[in-house]
Amino acid sequence: MSENEEITGDVSSEDSKRAEKFKEKANEYFKNQDFNKAIKLYTQAIEADPTVAVYYGNRSFAYLKTECFGYALTDASKAIELDKNYVKGYYRRAAAHMSLGKFKQALKDYETVTKARPKDKDAKTKFTECNKIVKKLAFEKAISVEENKKNVADTINLDDMAIEDEYTGPKLEDNKVTLQFMEDLIAWYTKQNKLHRKYAYKILLDIKTWFMAQPSLVDITIPDDNKFTICGDIHGQYYDLLNIFEINGLPSETNPYLFNGDFVDRGSFSVECIFTLFGFKLLYPNHFFMSRGNHESATMNQMYGFDGEVKAKYSAQMAELFTEVYNWLPLAHCLNNRVLVMHGGLFSRDDVTLAEIREIDRNRQPPEEGLMCELLWSDPQPQPGRAPSKRGVGVQFGPDVTQKFLELNNLDYIVRSHEVKDNGYEIAHDGKCITVFSAPNYCDTMNNRGAYIKLNGKNMKPTYVVYGARPHPNVVPMAYANSLLKFMC
Structure with missing residues (x-):
């Protein structure tokens, strides 16, 4: 499904059109970095038509910009639930996980993106970078278990x-x-x-x-x-x-x-x-x-x-x-x-x-x-x-x-x-x-x-x-x- 297509259900065509107008206005506010107004308008789009993954995906991005990582995570997951093929949903959820320091969960989402878009260099770079962090943390955890780590302060001369x-x-x-x-x-x-x-x-x-x-x-x-x-x-x-x-x-x-x-x-x-x-x-x-x-x-x-x-x-x-x-x-x-x-x-x-x-x-x-x-x-x-x-x-x-x-x-x-x-x-x-x-x-x-x-x-x-x-x-x-x-x- 492309980003411009909608999932039809019990939503009237009039509501769908209203929702799309809200989204377009929200996008303008987002471009102008007025993220709070963008969030309000994306919310109105969702209220008019709650079946479109893009609305949740866009609001998720705006929430990321305002550091509402919990809300961003919820919206990204909802977007994926509505459309399993909505790649930006996985991107947004990975970013929310990263922002919260949940690197293993982020890695899973980046992996999904790389499988969906094997030729996407950006996706591959993000997956590789996230994988490095996960491996580094695992290594540091193993080292700390093996030895009582000395305070850095005690090693300074x-x-x-x-x-x-x-x-x-x-x-x-x-x-x-x-x-x-x-x-x-x-x-x-x-x-x-x-x-x-x-x-x-x-x-x-x-x-x-x-x-x-x-x-x-x-x-x-x-x-x-x-x-x-x-x-x-x-x-x-x-x-x-x-x-x-x-x-x-x-x-x-x-x-x-x-x-x-x-x-x-x-x-x-x-x-x-x-x-x-x-x-x-x-x-x-x-x-x-x-x-x-x-x-x-x-x-x-x-x-x-x-x-x-x-x-x-x-x-x-x-x-x-x-x-x-x-x-x-x-x-x-x-x-x-x-x-x-x-x-x-x-x-x-x-x-x-x-x-x-x-x-x-x-x-x-x-x-x-x-x-x-x-x-x-x-x-x-x-x-x-x-x-x-x-x-x-x-x-x-x-x-x-x-x-x-x-x-x-x-x-x-x-x-x-x-x-x-x-x-x-x-x-x-x-x-x-x-x-x-x-x-x-x-x-x-x-x-x-x-x-x-x-x-x-x-x-x-x-x-x-x-x-x-x-x-x-x-x-x-x-x-x-x-x-x-x-x-x-």
Whole structure:
């Protein structure tokens, strides 16, 4: 069956024509990268005629673009159910599986495509690339079973790393981060230079030691007359990170910050972002805070660019060390016992307490279920109750879930990130659930604004600062990403 043919059933010809018009309009919005409007119109096409595989296949692609991987998976499967010969359905489902780190399932779909189109070079390339990942993971699993793998941090010898005479970049003073070092680093990075690997490794080793001593839930006290800033996802957009510091001031003991996860991936200046953030954490350990996001994980980093970027700018050994460091990032922060901040959201059960969050064993890769997973992956929904996640990981939680959690833990509201918002932030659940996203024009395609939250210790009332994207050097987003996911930006 070709993509323009329809499966006839009980659908009237009038409904079929209406559906086709919706699809054509949706395609226009998709071309203009307005994926949310495209999704609405594909949905209208499906409602008018639910028998056409292409409508589900197209909506699946739009869901992939908006990171709704769970929905994308469902739609691709529905398209295949309607038409077993709809090759793009297998492509879409494979992409959804890849985005979720389910490489074996993706491989099966790519295999189906290669059998259907044996002369398709793109299909063969994708199958080969996916097969490499599956074999690599199987090999790594076998190795880890055979031997107790040593921490990478324990294998680093800084004394063996010489500083070349020609290196003129920032230098640690007495092996410590100073304000001068941070100012020099920002200027150095702005010119697209690289921090010497000895200093880079030193920062990573020191930050790991610091995070290891922290609980999974960190309590922060903000004095009455002091301000505090919460930033959402940065995603490797270094020049937008600098814009935040230009607008709001550099971090200091009187200008504290919390960055709420997803510092890296997608944007192609992730190395610069993470070393700048880690540097400020070392400089102001009690006034600069960082939460783990769902992208501070090995699978996400391998797919969405950070792993490739670290290997390109430094080494595979450093990429492994980053994984060790990310495993120790705190999962949430509680401000003045009144506001809980986490990257994703709330939970699949109602009896979760702050004490339980504080005791989570976090030194691992994020699991596919449970409290740690939900803190990193969940999203709010407008309707009451809970629903399966649009992402395929975590849960969606309604205003009643938020209210119960706040009452149980004697909190005022929650702040989370994790989702692109047109204006950089969104207030939901009667003001009790706030989303903040700090990467404007995300992936150079979304045309969204960025935002951060300001509050003071006395009333803890959030105010919002909204800003646009800054120009950046001509390196496209996802430049270091796995080739199978280049469609994502």
